Amino acid sequence: MPVFDQVSIRTARILLRPLIESDAASLFAVYSDGRVARYLSKPAWSCIDQAHESIARDREALAAGKYLRLGLVVDGIKGLVGECSFFNWVEQCRRAEMGYAMAFDFWGNGFMHEGLTALLTYGFDELNLNRVEADIDPRNRSSARSLERLGFSNEGHLRERWIVNGEVSDTDLYGLLRADWHVLRINSRA
Numbered sequence: 001m002p003v004f005d006q007v008s009i010r011t012a013r014i015l016l017r018p019l020i021e022s023d024a025a026s027l028f029a030v031y032s033d034g035r036v037a038r039y040l041s042k043p044a045w046s047c048i049d050q051a052h053e054s055i056a057r058d059r060e061a062l063a064a065g066k067y068l069r070l071g072l073v074v075d076g077i078k079g080l081v082g083e084c085s086f087f088n089w090v091e092q093c094r095r096a097e098m099g100y101a102m103a104f105d106f107w108g109n110g111f112m113h114e115g116l117t118a119l120l121t122y123g124f125d126e127l128n129l130n131r132v133e134a135d136i137d138p139r140n141r142s143s144a145r146s147l148e149r150l151g152f153s154n155e156g157h158l159r160e161r162w163i164v165n166g167e168v169s170d171t172d173l174y175g176l177l178r179a180d181w182h183v184l185r186i187n188s189r190a
Helices: 021-032 048-064 111-125 141-149 180-190
Strands: 014-017 069-074 080-090 097-100 131-136 153-164 165-179
Touching: 014 111, 021 048, 021 069, 021 080, 021 097, 048 069, 069 111, 080 111, 097 111, 111 131, 111 141, 111 180, 131 141, 141 153, 141 165, 165 180
Parallel strands: 097 131
Antiparallel strands: 014 069, 069 080, 080 097, 131 165, 153 165
């Protein structure tokens, strides 16, 4: 597995890069917001120390190639607006799961779509992934539309998979194959 502590990906409007200590306040703002955390498989953060601990874990994991989590920085906007990641690698199958979260105030601007497009391109082209999976709360229709726009297929529904703060929620499982991604990229250029 490659190391990821030097990975950065530039697009027209954003930079995906490893999280740094000064991102703690922005990261905390994302994960402490109940509107964002409602759709996650863990409770909203309650103190800034959780952001510092997460960044420290990420720095260690990136250097060891355990997973890839990158902050999403938008040109002209101060601070981090979100993050996206590949995790739960199955190297033999060339498969990983993808996760993402964005500050509520930036939803609907296409920033996450641009970031995930860049991350998927990196995953399929540079990491030679064959399959990427995503697990979302089916109540989050915006996330479902984002995945479908990226070419993911809804491959299953798991009832009552998560219980967070006493709230039970289902999961929709999405998958995207390398071959499908490349066909979509070719068709989008035509």
